[in-house]
Amino acid sequence: MNIGQDMQKDILKVLISEEEISARVKELGEQLANDYRGKDVIVICVLKGACVFFTDLVRNMDCQLEMEFMAISSYGGGTKTSGVVRIAKDIDTSITNRHILIVEDIMDSGLTLSHMKKLLESRSPASIKTVCLLDKPERRECDITPDYCGFTIPNEFVVGYGLDLAGFYRNLKYVGVLKPEVYSE
Ligand code: IMP
Numbered sequence: 001m002n003i004g005q006d007m008q009k010d011i012l013k014v015l016i017s018e019e020e021i022s023a024r025v026k027e028l029g030e031q032l033a034n035d036y037r038g039k040d041v042i043v044i045c046v047l048k049g050a051c052v053f054f055t056d057l058v059r060n061m062d063c064q065l066e067m068e069f070m071a072i073s074s075y076g077g078g079t080k081t082s083g084v085v086r087i088a089k090d091i092d093t094s095i096t097n098r099h100i101l102i103v104e105d106i107m108d109s110g111l112t113l114s115h116m117k118k119l120l121e122s123r124s125p126a127s128i129k130t131v132c133l134l135d136k137p138e139r140r141e142c143d144i145t146p147d148y149c150g151f152t153i154p155n156e157f158v159v160g161y162g163l164d165l166a167g168f169y170r171n172l173k174y175v176g177v178l179k180p181e182v183y184s185e
C-alpha cells in the first residue's frame with residue numbers, strides 16, 4: 001500500500017458529496033424516528049466504520065433511544081473480506097424484548113451483519129433491523145439486505161465518512177474512490 005501524506009491527493013473521485021450525505025442522513029433519521037417513535041429502541045453502532053454515520057444519524061432521530069457500541073470485523077488491513085468475523089467489543093446491556101437497530105457503514109459481502117444479527121437474535125430482542133449508509137449488492141455472499149440504506153453504490157473500494165483503508169481516510173467529509181495505486185502492492 002502507498003498511503004500518502006495528503007489524503008485528498010489519494011482520492012480519484014468524490015462518489016457522494018458532503019451535501020448529498022447530509023441530506024440523505026437527515027431523511028433516513030426522520031424516517032427512522034417515525035418508525036421507532038414510542039418503541040423501546042437501542043441503536044447499535046458497529047465500530048469503527050459506522051462511527052461518523054451513527055453520530056449524524058442519531059442526531060436526526062427525534063425520538064427516545066439508547067446508544068450502544070459494538071466492534072466486529074471481517075476485514076484485515078486490505079480491501080478484500082477475509083471471511084473471518086471477530087467480535088472485538090460486545091454491547092454492555094441486555095437487549096431482551098427490546099427493539100434493535102444496527103447501524104453499519106457499508107454492506108459488502110454481508111457476512112459481518114449476518115453474523116451479528118444471528119448473535120443478537122440469540123438474546124431474544126423484540127426486533128432487529130439494520131441501517132447501512134452504503135450498499136454494494138454486487139458483492140453479496142449471503143442472503144441479506146439492509147432494512148434501510150443511504151445509497152446503493154457500484155463495486156468500487158470507497159473511503160471517507162467513517163470508511164477506511166488500513167485505518168486511514170475515515171475523517172474525509174465525503175465518500176470517495178481511492179486511486180488504484182494507493183492500494184496496489
Ligand atoms: P462485509 O462483511 O463484507 O459486508 O463487510 C462489511 C465491512 O467491510 C464494512 O463494515 C467495512 O468496514 C468493510 N468494507 C466493505 N467494503 C468497503 C469499502 O469499499 N471501503 C471500506 N471498507 C469496506
Ligand code: MG
Pocket residue numbers: 046047048049050105
Ligand atoms: Mg466496518
